[in-house]
Amino acid sequence: MSGAGTRAPRGGVVPATRRVMNLSHFLRQAARRHGDAIGLVRGEASWRWAEIDRRVDAMAHALAARGIVKGDRVLVQSRNVNQMFESMFACFRLGAVWVPTNFRQTPAEVAWLAESSGAVAMICQHDFPDHVAACRAAAPGIATVVSIGPSGVPPSGSPPGNPPGSPRGGSAGDDGGFGEDYDALVARHLGTPFPAADVEHDDPCWFFFTSGTTGRPKAAVLTHGQMGFVVTNHLCDLMPGTTAADASLVVAPLSHGAGIHQLTQVARAAKTVLLAGDRFDPAEAWALVERWRVTNLFTVPTIVKLLTEHPSVDRFDHSSLRHVIYAGAPMYREDQKHALRKLGPVLVQYFGLGEVTGNITVLPPALHSIEDGPQARIGTCGFERTAMQVSIQDGQGRELAAGETGEICVCGPAVFAGYYDNPEANAKSFRDGWFRTGDLGHLDAEGFLYITGRASDMYISGGSNVYPREIEEKLLTHPDVTEVAILGVPDREWGEVGVAVCVARPGSAPDEAALLGWLDGKVARYKLPRRVFFWEALPQSGYGKIAKKLVREELVRRGCLEAPPGP
Incomplete structure (x- = not known):
């Protein structure tokens, strides 16, 4: 579904099937x-x-x-x-x-x-x-x-x-x-x-829904052959040594990354422990870690922060933990050091999209340092996963040298088959066999990846991707809103949260609480903006388009946001 052609093996031997x-x-x-x-x-x-x-x-x-x-x-x-x-x-x-x-x-x-x-x-x-x-x-x-x-x-x-x-x-x-x-x-x-x-290898097994830059969810097709590799890779790179004696705690919905993580546990007959309630409770989580001698869990930085800052972390025995795997967003350095002080050298970071099933880079426990010395890999999301390759490319698909910023592209057996029934998205997402992540970053001389920005307006709140256009389109159906721009801004608790800037229709006077209340239920709660500001007009570029860079600068100028740190 990626549009890539197939080539017959040398010697003229073409297998009748790729059964897996x-x-x-x-x-x-x-x-x-x-x-x-x-x-x-x-x-x-x-x-x-x-x-x-x-x-x-x-x-x-x-x-x-x-x-x-x-x-x-x-x-x-x-x-x-x-x-x-x-x-x-x-x-x-x-x-x-x-x-x-x-x-x-x-x-x-x-x-x-x-x-x-x-x-x-x-x-x-x-x-x-x-x-x-x-x-x-x-x-x-x-x-x-x-x-x-x-x-x-x-x-x-x-x-x-x-x-x-x-x-x-x-x-x-x-x-x-x-x-x-x-x-x-x-x-x-x-x-x-x-x-x-x-x-067979390319038979679909899972539609993993992931949003594109338009915010409209797309079905990434995961296949039996691809997922067989992903499970092997997870066991190799994220939690080596996992056996039937291990136990894994689930603190995220099984519908996405946690489901892939649990499939990996089944491959080694490691037990899966689900929270009893529908709401995340740090005390319950730590009690389960102690009771079932949990050895690994998969989560996002926000949950790691909640777990390690909750008083219950000191009431229960968590010495069984070997791998606390986090992904989905960067972790603030101070939060990382706090987690290391509480849990010891168990943190594992990985970078990966649903389309690559989490398999792009890994930063293992040995490379998580409490100290900020020259050996600390501060800001990196790790090195390439086993059998995966990362290429930093410019707009024409040319590979850039170490230290140069460009789009993060990836190839390897963990890359999905393509988007279901969406040839336009496939054409945009694949180039010369490389999957284009849409994220911007650079590699250092040793091959460690640093993510420096995003090619789209997408932001990550609590480990979940939020695409502003989806929420903007909903807000534009409100009778009192004529224009809107939503952008992600830094937040200590959630990593990033949304801020909406709206232009009201003449003669109307919507307020922030009422507008957020109206939006609640029309999109998932994690997508709701944290703040709403009302301006007479939105700044536009020379081409007449609403420019979010100018919106962000204006928010800073008006004192609604802190200015970003200088170079």
Whole structure:
């Protein structure tokens, strides 16, 4: 899907197929070798590897009985629960494509994911009925909806499930709500093994939604062959030595980076520990680290800061930790040093986009220093991951020398197959076989990468990418707003937050609180601007375009922002 051509191997030998391991085989291996060991924990509940494997077989049977076949897309809207974890492997085993959402997204946002992915089935937690209705309206092809709720009890007021023998579970318009309960379906099919679908290297397994510069989410196609490499690379570069004796704590949604991290744990039969509640609680997290002797976790700098500054860090034993992996945004140097003082030499940083599945650079524990001496690698996001190559290029695709700033481009087996059904985005994102990240940076003489800026207006708040145009377009639908510019500004807690500058329609007088209240619910909460300012006009460039560089300068001039540090 990247548009790259294929070349026959020398000697004229062209393989008939590039068959690879179905990723669900990781779970089968864990069940065979460690069947009686605990594989998943949430609160006081736990599931052993053999049990998880049987439940995945059962759900694969249930989906197959409803007409889901290899290549079909299955949308999943759920918090971190055992059924969410299992749904990944059920889709893989069936040869279907797992399409997880961030459960914090609004019904309209998730409906776009359903429509653009071409989903034909949906697995949804029972407390998201509005998401089901929005998805069915936007994507009529969704004919099967499975509810994650109390075992055997569909949500109150939901119509009966689709008959199990009907094509794709029934017609798309037979009801507007939930179908059968997930656990009831598992119970019905439990005990019958399900053979994993045969897959080739480029068969899609996961649509990893990531936004582009326009803010419209795009489905990055992850494949079985690519992800087999990613898992190997994670084990090699991020958490070497991981075994079935290890345990991993999940503090982020399984829909994105945490899901990839947990797939890696399954490959080594390391148990996964989920937080019991829906809200992040540092005290609960540290209690789980102590109770389950957690050895690794994946998170973002904001959460590392919250964990290490919370008083509970000193009440619980966290000496079992070997790898605290953070990504998604730079970490302030003082926060980094504080975390090292509290946890010891366990920090692992990596840089990577969803399109490269996190596999661009790594900064291992040995290169995280508390001291600011000449040996400290301050400001770098590390060196190239195993089997990956970074190239700093100018606008014409020419590679730049060490120390020169340009666009960060990357190639290697971890690069995704391309964006689903989006040839325009693929054409922009690939050049001469290199994936263009859109980030700006430079390499030093030793190959350490330093990110110095972004080619787009995107900013990172709490580890999540925020693309201003999406929020700007929403604000422009407000009857009292005629122009708007949103930009990311530094923030000690979240890394960056949004600031909106609006021009009100003549005769209107909107206020900040009312406008933010109106926007709440139209976009996910993490995308809401922190502040809103009202000006008579926005500064424009010589070409008549709103220039965010001039907006930022004007915010500083008016005292709304601190001036950036000088060179």
